[in-house]
Amino acid sequence: MKAPLFDYVNATSLDQALGLLDQYGEEARIIAGGQSLMATLNMRLSQPQVLIDINSIQGLSGVRETRKDIRIGALTRHMELLESDIVKEHLPLIASAMPHVAHVAIRNRGTIGGSLSMADPAAELPACCVALDATFELSSRSGQRVVKARDFFSGLYTTERQDNEILTQITIPKCAPQQLHYFEEINRRQGDFAIVGLACTAAVKKGLMSSKRSLKALDVVIFGCEDKPTRLAQTCLHLIGTSIDKNTITAAKQKLEQELNPTANLEGRADTKLHLATVLLERALLSLARDIGTID
Amino acid sequence: MQNTREIAFTLNGEEVSHRVPVRQHLADFLRHELGLTGTHIGCEQGVCGACTIRVNGRSARSCLMLAVQADGCVVETIEGISQSGEIADLQHEFIQRNAAQCAFCTPGMLMTAADLIGGKEPVSRDAIRDHISGNYCRCTGYHAIVDAIESTLNKRLASDKSNPHHG
Numbered sequence: 001m002k003a004p005l006f007d008y009v010n011a012t013s014l015d016q017a018l019g020l021l022d023q024y025g026e027e028a029r030i031i032a033g034g035q036s037l038m039a040t041l042n043m044r045l046s047q048p049q050v051l052i053d054i055n056s057i058q059g060l061s062g063v064r065e066t067r068k069d070i071r072i073g074a075l076t077r078h079m080e081l082l083e084s085d086i087v088k089e090h091l092p093l094i095a096s097a098m099p100h101v102a103h104v105a106i107r108n109r110g111t112i113g114g115s116l117s118m119a120d121p122a123a124e125l126p127a128c129c130v131a132l133d134a135t136f137e138l139s140s141r142s143g144q145r146v147v148k149a150r151d152f153f154s155g156l157y158t159t160e161r162q163d164n165e166i167l168t169q170i171t172i173p174k175c176a177p178q179q180l181h182y183f184e185e186i187n188r189r190q191g192d193f194a195i196v197g198l199a200c201t202a203a204v205k206k207g208l209m210s211s212k213r214s215l216k217a218l219d220v221v222i223f224g225c226e227d228k229p230t231r232l233a234q235t236c237l238h239l240i241g242t243s244i245d246k247n248t249i250t251a252a253k254q255k256l257e258q259e260l261n262p263t264a265n266l267e268g269r270a271d272t273k274l275h276l277a278t279v280l281l282e283r284a285l286l287s288l289a290r291d292i293g294t295i296d
Numbered sequence: 297m298q299n300t301r302e303i304a305f306t307l308n309g310e311e312v313s314h315r316v317p318v319r320q321h322l323a324d325f326l327r328h329e330l331g332l333t334g335t336h337i338g339c340e341q342g343v344c345g346a347c348t349i350r351v352n353g354r355s356a357r358s359c360l361m362l363a364v365q366a367d368g369c370v371v372e373t374i375e376g377i378s379q380s381g382e383i384a385d386l387q388h389e390f391i392q393r394n395a396a397q398c399a400f401c402t403p404g405m406l407m408t409a410a411d412l413i414g415g416k417e418p419v420s421r422d423a424i425r426d427h428i429s430g431n432y433c434r435c436t437g438y439h440a441i442v443d444a445i446e447s448t449l450n451k452r453l454a455s456d457k458s459n460p461h462h463g
Contacts, residue, residue, distance in 0.1 A: 001340070007299045008318035008364055031362075038360040039341035042321065051318070053365065079354070103430020105408065106342060108354040109361070190429040 003041040007050045011057060017166060018141050020052050026163045028052055032075055035102070035110040036118045060168060061111075063087060072170040074113025078102060081112060090174040093132060093181040093201060097124045100183075103191040113167045116152070119159045119228065122193035122267070124185065126153055127223035129170065130231060131199040137169040144168075153228040179203055180291050182284040185224070186276050188267075194224040195267040198280040202288050213292050214243040220281065225262035225273050234259045235281070244289035252285060253278040303367040308376025316363040323347040325363035326373060334374035334403045338432070345431030348404040349373050355408055374403035383410050386448045395444040397435035405431050409445045416456070419449055 011017035021028055027049035031037055040046040054060065054075065061075035063084045070090050072081070081087050082098040101124050102110055115125045116136065129136075129149035136147050138161055152160050161167060175181070185197030198220065205216035218236040223229045235255040242248045262273035289295035304313040307330070316325055321340070326332045326349070338344035340359045347358040350372040377383050383406055389395070396402040408431050412419055419427075424442050433441060 002324070003319040003321070005298060006319055008301065008362070010364075010367075034362075034365075035342060035357070035360050038321065038362070041319075042340040042359065051362075055365070099426070103345070104411065104427060105345065105348050105355040105357050105430055106360075108351075109356050190426050 004047045010053045017052050021164045022141050024050050032114040033110040035106045069171045074167045075111050078107035078110045096183040097128050117167050119157050122224035127199045127221045127229040130229045131219050131221040132172050134172040138165040139168045140165045156227040182287050196224045196273050196276040215240050222277050243294045244285050249285045301364045305366045306370045318364050320363045321359050322361045322363045323358035346404040348407040389444040389448045393440045393444045395440040401433045413449045
């Protein structure tokens with residue numbers, strides 16, 4: 001199939017793009033990297049009246065460091081994140097996720113803002129942003145507002161972004177020196193969307209009287225299961241304060257089975273996904289336990 | 297009525313100007329308007345990799361880019377990098393190892409593999425597989441393709457070593 005008829009504007013400033021969004025509302029689509037939108041246009045799953053190209057807008061891309069945070073422009077390509085030394089140093093979870101984000105030719109054009117706005121439930125970057133408690137800056141003609149990643153994803157391909165808004169910047173707190181992380185996904189082909197994936201961060205506390213160390217903080221996010229990235233709040237609550245061993249891992253897997261409610265799709269049945277999620281949780285906890293030193 | 301725009305860009309080293317429908321993707325434009333049919337179209341949704349080209353020095357899916365977005369860009373297709381000789385050794389190795397069977401995927405596969413063979417360091421077979429993971433081949437089982445890429449790279453590295461002042 002071929003894309004439907006639409007008009008096209010190559011916006012040269014954010015003001016121009018926001019003005020067009022105000023004018024056309026839901027009849028407009030923003031095109032950044034276009035790596036999902038172009039496919040939906042070619043399949044006529046999307047039929048906008050006008051396509052607003054934001055690739056020529058200056059100042060929307062790049063990774064920069066502030067004292068506490070890393071700020072990522074929404075137009076930053078996946079390849080830039082993959083190659084960024086700032087990301088490697090301060091956002092190790094994102095650095096471990098990037099090799100799983102699509103294939104090289106897609107990474108060269110696809111953008112972080114596009115991936116987050118698309119909100120594919122099996123995508124890596126939304127899950128990482130939820131795990132890392134990122135905040136998103138949304139711009140419109142009436143100004144800017146900030147939404148936490150944990151509130152941004154509202155359902156299947158659905159976010160809190162309004163039709164007149166553009167996601168312009170992603171802010172992620174720098175990884176603390178003692179912070180641990182783990183990322184893994186299961187898929188049929190390297191670079192494809194995950195059947196099931198897991199992104200997590202953890203912090204460790206040293207015992208006062210002994211060298212035994214326990215989990216001070218833990219955030220586990222599962223993706224590819226529900227209609228948006230799922231924070232396993234109950235499972236994590238159960239694990240915080242413990243030092244990870246075989247028994248706590250078994251208990252955590254049972255908690256996960258109660259907490260996670262996967263939806264079947266072409267990638268797998270619900271019970272398959274639930275099983276794979278417990279496998280990933282076990283691998284994540286074993287890896288953290290090795291980092292902490294409670295399991296060899 | 298169909299919306300059109302005037303575009304100008306560099307294609308395989310030559311300046312090209314053309315009026316294009318804004319809804320036309322770059323692969324269709326290259327094939328139908330310019331007759332450059334080396335860029336193949338498989339899925340039109342970015343999955344198969346048959347339409348891989350190079351835009352501003354980086355590989356890209358030409359089905360996931362509008363022709364109008366090529367305005368001002370430097371675009372290279374399989375025709376360009378074949379005629380320049382850039383991948384002559386890789387093409388030779390593909391033939392030697394029967395890495396092209398039906399050859400539908402071959403132009404995209406060569407465009408993607410071209411990224412890998414320009415480096416100064418050896419690349420593991422796993423890394424080669426990762427790099428070409430976005431290009432489907434339904435004939436070879438990939439083994440012969442990985443062999444061809446690995447062998448081209450090794451020969452280039454060996455020749456760099458014996459001629460350290462070249463390249």
